[in-house]
Amino acid sequence: MQRLQLTEIRIAGFGGQGVILSAIVIGKAASILEGGFATMTQSFGPEARGGACSAQVVIDSKPVLYPYVTNPDILIVMSQEAYTKFGPELKPGGVLIVEQDLVKITGMSQAGRVYSAPATRLAEELGKRMILNIVMVGFTAAVTNILQKESLREAVASSVPPSFRELNLKAFDRGYEYGVQALQTTPETGVDENTVKVYDGV
Numbered sequence: 001m002q003r004l005q006l007t008e009i010r011i012a013g014f015g016g017q018g019v020i021l022s023a024i025v026i027g028k029a030a031s032i033l034e035g036g037f038a039t040m041t042q043s044f045g046p047e048a049r050g051g052a053c054s055a056q057v058v059i060d061s062k063p064v065l066y067p068y069v070t071n072p073d074i075l076i077v078m079s080q081e082a083y084t085k086f087g088p089e090l091k092p093g094g095v096l097i098v099e100q101d102l103v104k105i106t107g108m109s110q111a112g113r114v115y116s117a118p119a120t121r122l123a124e125e126l127g128k129r130m131i132l133n134i135v136m137v138g139f140t141a142a143v144t145n146i147l148q149k150e151s152l153r154e155a156v157a158s159s160v161p162p163s164f165r166e167l168n169l170k171a172f173d174r175g176y177e178y179g180v181q182a183l184q185t186t187p188e189t190g191v192d193e194n195t196v197k198v199y200d201g202v
Helices: 019-033 080-089 119-125 129-144 149-159 162-183
Strands: 007-014 037-044 052-060 074-077 095-099 113-117 197-200
Touching (some): 007 019, 007 080, 019 129, 019 149, 074 129, 095 129, 113 129, 119 129, 149 162
Parallel strands (some): 074 095
Antiparallel strands (some): 007 052, 037 052, 113 197
16 A cells, blocks of 8 residues: 655635535544544635635645645646636646536646546536535546545445445446546547546646
8 A cells, every 4th residue: 555645735726515524524534544644624714605616625634733734745726717827836846637518727727737627517417416515526636546445335335324435336337437537547648628637747
């Protein structure tokens, strides 16, 4: 099993997208299931649902001394507003992960890698738009490999109501599969708008 490394992660979008749950899943996988340490902080905009929302997760193999993220190693954004607000904070050479249909990458990014997937569409195909956050967690698991797949999957299972467990596990698996595709895709392959897009050195 790989050893946890100090990694700062910010997840951002709007209320109702499950941003906080995504952060809880990642933190639980790192701390409870992989024996490391994690901190999670969150913030909301003026509206509980529909307003800006973000969560910060710091994971490490040893106790986390500072719980706040300033320049995330990984930035996951699920709205254009989130990209505009937090995109400039991404650590140079970091990983940017965006919801393909909700975020348009504009200007230059200091990201070393940028991955994009239509998480909302994939969630809708499974029957519930609201599980797009778990699709994104699965996608992130595949393209970053920061935590073990099974740890994150188990964290999903233990973090959602029993009646929605199977659906959320399907969402995680679908996102993970899409992430595996992303790793096999290069900018030269001529991907179209219905395919995972991978950009290097944007």
